[in-house]
Amino acid sequence: MKHTAVALALLASTGSVSAAAVEGSQLQRRALATSEPFYPSPWMDPNADGWQDAYTKAKAFVSQMTLAEKVNLTTGVGWMGEQCVGNVGAIPRLGLRSLCMQDSPVGVRDTDYNSVFTSGQTAAATFDKTVMYNRGKAMGQEHKGKGVNVMLGPVAGPIGRAPEGGRNWEGFSPDPVLTGIGMAQTIKGIQDAGVIACAKHFIANEQEHFRQTGEAQGYGYNISETLSSNIDDKTMHELYLWPFADAVRAGVGSVMCSYQQINNSYGCQNSKTLNGLLKNELGFQGFVMSDWQAQHTGAASAVAGLDMTMPGDTEFNTGLSYWGTNLTLAVVNGTVPEYRIDDMVMRIMAAFFKVGNTLDQPPINFDSWTLDTFGNQHAAAGTGYQQINWHVDVQADHASVIRDVAAKGTVLLKNNGALPLNKPKFVAVIGEDAGSNPAGPNGCSDRNCDNGTLGMAWGSGSANFPYLITPDAAIQAQAVNDGSRYESILANNQVTATKALVSQANVTAIVFVNADSGEGYINVDGNEGDRKNLTLWKNGDQLIKNVSSWCSNTIVVIHSTGPVLVTDWYNSTNVTAIVWAGVPGQESGNSIVDILYGKVNPSGRTPFTWGATRESYGTDVLYEPNNGNGPPQQDFSEGVFIDYRYFDKANTPLIYEFGYGLSYTTFEYSNIKVQKSNAGDYKPTTGTTSAAPTFGNFSTNLKDYLFPSDVTPVWQYIYPYLNSTDGKTASKDPNYGKTAEEFLPPHATDSTPQPLLRSSGKSNPGGNRQLYDTLYTVTADIKNTGKITGNEVPQLYVSLGGPDDPKVVLRDFDRIRIDPGQTAQFRATLTRRDLSNWDVVAQDWVVSTYPKKVYVGRSSRKLGLSADLS
Template identity: 25%
Template structure:
């Protein structure tokens, strides 16, 4: 290959492609925004859709929903299904999944990620990657690393301890590389310790490529490259979207002017840059092409198939979380009520559109209202909008022109006349809701929903609140309503999945991958000053350190609205006493823990058994508990199964940032078996020699 051919591999040639080597029959690299579905085709150098007629995909649930399944088998199904759609569209690389940790419930992109716990995200990302790549399509895990807010995302400099970096924010990426063997990784927009992540020598060269032995391709986020020297030497392989802010084009520039284009080539020829840098980048890109579009083992894809619709529905059903259910208010079986009022804009609004790069052109979308009509019959459903969100605009939130009082009065009239009310609200992927490039402004429900729910409850006590969102919200009305369901963004099959749960045809089994705080000030990132979040526009300081999510609430003894790992069922489960294989182990031993679980109710159900550990005494302070195992088990009425876990030295270790290594200190460890982070059903302890 010529120098020119090798350099051409390293930068974009269109909005979503980079060059191959036509002379040698090496194809171009084509990527697509992914995670929840394969995005539509774009114009050559625009963000606008190309208006093809054959690029409408299956929309899968958001990754918060996938994380809520606590089911690695479902994650593999997800990856395999979306990978088949990407393969059918002849994509080299699917730009997902995202595994940035949920640090604050205000982060606009939390819905794209896998929750607040590094162990959960690690266990769920690996099968997703394996599923995608079984199709000969490269998964591209993002955003590496610390892209935990959208405010000032392009320039904010994250200041964090090495311990928090390694214990909380890197494990899912490490698992993606070392266990998932991911073929590509996308850099983040932000800086860490003063250097942008897309060409950060510490992150990309030392940690990713040297320590973890990553042999794939590092791709920049679109517009995430700022400097030729750093791009050449800082570990980046393919530069995409330069001169854009990630969402809009700021004028037109030739691709030859990219930092890794003519300036790189000129520097190679002048001797400013080592040719070994170019050869390493080219070799990595060629390796990815050989693993994907040039692989002789690449199967055939399929697109918007019945199997994919079934997968999307199954993922959605396993991820829905039942938060409250007083006196078995749910399920609402068919024929139980004559008049069911459905109130709320999210019952009809598309939740596949919006949100930034996850916005999809879906072949179809079953709305919650349609799903409920299909389930209960049109003549039993009364619908009223109740509130209105307005039109989504880039960088702004345009209020609705509809009269709020009129909408509310109409909804109350419908509620007053109904036997039961299903309020379907939440967030909606508008700007400042769950949306790229802008964080939420508060923990509250927007558009007057809190006031509306309280007003509905005064005219009809039989209210179930169904929240569709990717983030936690406050619930000032919680003690007044008998049932609450957390539904996430559920994709093409949203309505069918929700109707199956509400009717009882499917027993809910999702568990929260995030904690729901009572108020924003209770969150670790918000417990300090503005420098902790959102920063001063230049820098942000992670002052809560390793205490993220339940680690913070438990250690600081702060009560939450709903804890991590929490989720109810239409049946009940009895936990037996945990039994451990030994009371004392050496660092080379494994410890086996077994717990009998019995379904003591009357319907089939699935329970996620969680294992947390506590280090009773350590040189560095540690959280009260850390998740180190989970198993989802399906049980028929009266059925009992034994769930087993295996703990190794790595599960007992913390990162010592003075020694720059993982340490498992000798001493006493406590095992806690729970149905959530705060619902501990059994305990045991052992000594690590």
């Protein structure tokens, strides 16, 4: 990044944007969205709930470290510097090997003998907290088995503001409660397996377009800085921050800051979001790492709350770093205070110990840059030839977990009696999405194509399939076992052959279609990460229309990364069933057979709304720059009204509402009861922190930080050492020598006790402890009135009652197995947070005086039971 851009970014991060820095429309837009400074960066609380033992162990370790070792632990070694997608330097003197950071949210990326799990979005569709935990634990176990220390997931940013968002599938849902529960359960599972979870991307990271300057320029866009997500304080708290609060409350060890700007301040040097919201208000005790190349400054990002930089170099394979040598110099010359580097390292090591790690870590047994058994330990430099892959099989019995999640996350959207199938006479499967990629399941790097069935979307969130069970293979196997006739046409463009096949007598036609998306560095058919539209790919809509015009029993199965438009064909009488199977992972075919043939009674619920038109959502991706060559401005003017909240507010027609899903049996709801608890009054947090702790003096003589004689530098590898006793020469920074007072904001280096925010939790990660007091318990009876056992998903919604509140908001849910004729009780709780709004004046959560009502039902628009809350 050019120096002028860095200067502007620094000004934006301090809230000090001036006419001298930006002009014209850029100044005008920035005046509307600025991010106020919040300093100093909060230091760890030794008494934080769930972190006490980890803090003690971290303190004992950090107290032994030299400054160079501390810098080594906070700075990535550079892109392709070691075996993982990201590594920090080792501390061999103290017995700590290099920590390994690795994608992804569906499986261990860039290796072999690993599983590919369902997407987070598909897991969310289960509305099953236990399933979410089990999926997280199984993924954590596989990362642990490969030697990974930090698993880069789960995802709450994007939450899914716009349905076209390319990476929505990596997350859970545009509803903050469903996403928050998904985050918390997944994190608990991952960390119970001994791996640090990384909640990402913090925060308001809602589209792929313009997230990185170089990436956007590569597509021909003339911008000089990344997009700014412009968001108000109330929306930030009630929507985007909510699931991250659940992540922090669940004890997450790390958080990844995002590429884009928030209110015109870069996410990885935004003191308001990192210091103010995350570390102070939420009381986050773990470490903040940058997304890969999301760091734009050195000292400024350090005092703004960044704790670890990934992959370490300023740009891939430059060998230059904002930290490394420069962080050593910054601490020595007093620009970055000693307590800040100590706190960075404390946070990293506390997270390390919190998940049960010891210094005796199993070795990293894979390599991200090749599947060859032998290769270079330092791929960028082409040096260190040795064995780098041990091909360790970490799959265990996880195939059964994946199949279970995929089936339970499959949503039956329509059924006119066509399902479940029972030994049909003749099955015809149509569509490319039912078959294999001709190049193999891993034939497209990072899944950068849409060939064959959609078992996984594209980008860094991908992993290598150990196998992929296609719908064609699984349905054929079932048909053969049943004695059914079976044929398939695994293409969307074989019109004549398809008509001839499905026009025959006794045919049950199953049409497979999809819609794909992914990360912005990949462009598939003009979709630059984000989807261009909400239609089905490869003329899928026309395929459905054709088949259903020829066959009176047409079943449609959709694999997609979000909602698609079904308006033109869903209501056809010849379309007898519609199934959304999400992004199911390696067991795709088996899981869809489980649903189609009734081996599993469908109980998935759609984690988003299916609108009638693209415009009906009220939000969209910003596809063209709107600020000259300055940072594109994405104004979140809709506030909290996304997805079902917007549809309810605008009274917009929709096809399938949030939380909707059918079953092969029926249920009846009755007998809602509300019991009020005896929770006390809410008391804002008061008091101050302790003073910032430090762990011993260090040398200020630059000679003590020269490259050790026993270290042979590896090309492009990032070190904490100096190559010269002249600071300016060693730093390669033309601004070297300026003091902190010359360019850092006021209080950025303050180490005195700091006042606690009234909304923060005193030693309580997640916010004020009383936010989580139970105010009400709600129960309802649910009876299975059908003839087969099924799982019902009762959902609890609340009306907060205010004129600016959504009509209803989801607050809890459960998944209950009920036998025919039996009645089960749904039980849910409402906390103080559940009934509160964010007060932008008081800067705290407040329960308004507006009348409140609770609802229980099968979806956001089928709420048959209600009760007033006193």
